[in-house]
Amino acid sequence: MHWLKRAVFLLCLTPLVWLLALALLGELGANPIEAVIRYLGDWALRLLLLTLVATPLRLLTGWTWPVRLRRMLGLFAFFYAVLHLCSYVVLDQFFAWDIIWEDIVERPFITMGMLAFLLLLPLALTSSHASMRRLGRHWKRLHRLIYPAAILAVAHFTLMVKADLREPLFYAVILAVLLGLRLLPAPRRHPVTRET
Amino acid sequence: MLILRRTDIPPSEITPATVYGDRRRFLGAALAAGGALLLPHAAQAALPRRFDQLARSPLSTTEPLNSYKDITTYNNFYELGTGKDDPARNAGSLKTQPWSVTIDGAVEKPGTYTLEDLLKPHALEERIYRLRCVEAWSMVIPWVGFPLGDLIKRFNPTSRAKYVAFTTLHDPEQMPGQRRAVLDWPYVEGLRMDEAMHPLAILAVGLYGEVLPGQNGAPLRLVVPWKYGFKSIKSIVRISLTEQMPPTAWNKSAPQEYGFYANVNPAVDHPRWSQKRERRLGELRKRETLPFNGYADQVAQLYSGMDLTRWY
Numbered sequence: 001m002h003w004l005k006r007a008v009f010l011l012c013l014t015p016l017v018w019l020l021a022l023a024l025l026g027e028l029g030a031n032p033i034e035a036v037i038r039y040l041g042d043w044a045l046r047l048l049l050l051t052l053v054a055t056p057l058r059l060l061t062g063w064t065w066p067v068r069l070r071r072m073l074g075l076f077a078f079f080y081a082v083l084h085l086c087s088y089v090v091l092d093q094f095f096a097w098d099i100i101w102e103d104i105v106e107r108p109f110i111t112m113g114m115l116a117f118l119l120l121l122p123l124a125l126t127s128s129h130a131s132m133r134r135l136g137r138h139w140k141r142l143h144r145l146i147y148p149a150a151i152l153a154v155a156h157f158t159l160m161v162k163a164d165l166r167e168p169l170f171y172a173v174i175l176a177v178l179l180g181l182r183l184l185p186a187p188r189r190h191p192v193t194r195e196t
Numbered sequence: 197m198l199i200l201r202r203t204d205i206p207p208s209e210i211t212p213a214t215v216y217g218d219r220r221r222f223l224g225a226a227l228a229a230g231g232a233l234l235l236p237h238a239a240q241a242a243l244p245r246r247f248d249q250l251a252r253s254p255l256s257t258t259e260p261l262n263s264y265k266d267i268t269t270y271n272n273f274y275e276l277g278t279g280k281d282d283p284a285r286n287a288g289s290l291k292t293q294p295w296s297v298t299i300d301g302a303v304e305k306p307g308t309y310t311l312e313d314l315l316k317p318h319a320l321e322e323r324i325y326r327l328r329c330v331e332a333w334s335m336v337i338p339w340v341g342f343p344l345g346d347l348i349k350r351f352n353p354t355s356r357a358k359y360v361a362f363t364t365l366h367d368p369e370q371m372p373g374q375r376r377a378v379l380d381w382p383y384v385e386g387l388r389m390d391e392a393m394h395p396l397a398i399l400a401v402g403l404y405g406e407v408l409p410g411q412n413g414a415p416l417r418l419v420v421p422w423k424y425g426f427k428s429i430k431s432i433v434r435i436s437l438t439e440q441m442p443p444t445a446w447n448k449s450a451p452q453e454y455g456f457y458a459n460v461n462p463a464v465d466h467p468r469w470s471q472k473r474e475r476r477l478g479e480l481r482k483r484e485t486l487p488f489n490g491y492a493d494q495v496a497q498l499y500s501g502m503d504l505t506r507w508y
Contacts, residue, residue, distance in 0.1 A: 029269065029270060029280065029281065030262075030265070030266035030280075030309055030477050030478075031280070031333060031475070032267055032271035033268060033473075033475065033479055034333075034335070092482075093482075094480075094481055094482070096482075099470065099472075102470065103469075103470065106465075107469060107470075108468070119236075139435060159468065160329075160468070163274070163278070163378050163379060163449055163450075164274070164278035164378050
């Protein structure tokens with residue numbers, strides 16, 4: 001398990017390394033700021049969806065190892081969401097708080113993105129074992145906020161697009177499947193487990 | 197005599213050396229790749245690859261130009277794909293020779309003309325314009341073209357001509373983006389007659405002193421610098437003079453977001469984003485968007501008395 005966690009940790013960092021490499025090589029195209037924001041948003045969403053894969057995978061296969069990677073995936077999703085938000089605040093708007101506030105209030109796609117981020121924030125803050133112990137059964141209820149956060153994140157992407165909805169709808173379908181699979185009945189415990 | 201503030205340096209020399217070199221490499225690669233295909237057509241080529249001795253228009257801006265690379269690799273041309281870099285990748289399938297354009301509707305001399313015949317009477321000039329996209333970015337582009345009004349006059353519009361409608365080539369074989377109904381193909385755009393006759397409205401056949409690449413709307417496109425970029429329709433095959441306001445592509449797709457007029461207006465936001473500021477590509481900080489994209493002195497009187505919040 002230890003080596004797997006390390007490998008996944010490094011894998012989760014590669015998109016950032018790749019982005020830095022593209023930036024240093026000047027390969028981000030004619031509108032590099034837009035490219036950075038989109039790229040970080042894409043990875044935040046992908047990792048958020050990947051975080052949601054653990055449970056259906058357990059329901060379908062009985063495997064428990066994906067659940068043990070879940071916290072790290074979720075924290076990386078949050079990490080990319082923070083970078084995505086920072087790139088918007090710093091690179092795109094250069095701390096023009098009045099305009100940022102107007103965006104949040106008046107543009108539904110930005111409202112949804114910001115809400116998704118705000119829902120992820122307490123999850124990241126309570127991700128430690130200590131928090132799990134302290135919150136007890138409330139921890140699980142709190143962390144169900146990932147469902148509305150993921151739905152808002154996909155809506156955020158969908159409402160941003162001008163006419164070609166293929167990409168956001170692709171993520172919407174994946175999210176629908178991941179949420180739908182949770183309705184499956186939990187698998188019967190493996191006999192070996194029962195004997196122990 | 198025209199007194200110009202610009203120096204007598206051709207745009208090719210204003211371009212940074214690196215970009216200029218890059219442009220040659222780009223062209224060289226394109227020629228090498230397409231060489232075999234292009235050869236049979238070479239005899240028919242009426243448009244030169246480079247336009248020499250272009251007259252310089254006093255209507256040009258003196259702002260620094262965006263690079264050839266930026267202008268030709270960051271495009272909205274959904275017929276060639278919806279990603280910004282798709283059009284440059286897919287432009288190879290667009291065949292611009294031979295090319296003909298139909299002029300019809302409320303004109304005394306309708307007909308279908310080869311591009312060469314259509315262009316023959318017009319002296320090409322260089323027009324350096326700001327281009328403001330509805331997505332809140334902008335560029336400065338040295339177009340090669342001629343006034344649209346000069347072309348329209350040649351075909352003697354009748355008194356019924358109130359609008360000009362333009363149509364892009366509709367051929368999914370050549371334009372892979374048209375294989376999916378992202379927009380209602382073919383792309384149609386339009387201008388009111390007085391807008392079309394305005395000296396700032398041009399038909400362009402080139403940029404940076406060279407023939408237009410496919411991704412920028414080869415071989416013939418409209419450029420209306422005081423309107424959002426989507427009005428400046430690309431790869432035109434038909435120009436119709438009409439009595440009714442033509443139904444235009446983006447307006448049909450999302451009428452509450454894209455009006456027929458689509459004049460650049462910082463006071464009227466797109467429903468989903470602000471139009472107050474824009475990013476000039478190549479600049480770090482956003483800049484204020486100007487009414488009519490900075491051409492208000494020349495064009496604002498076209499809309500006197502109109503409520504521009506309603507007629508966005």
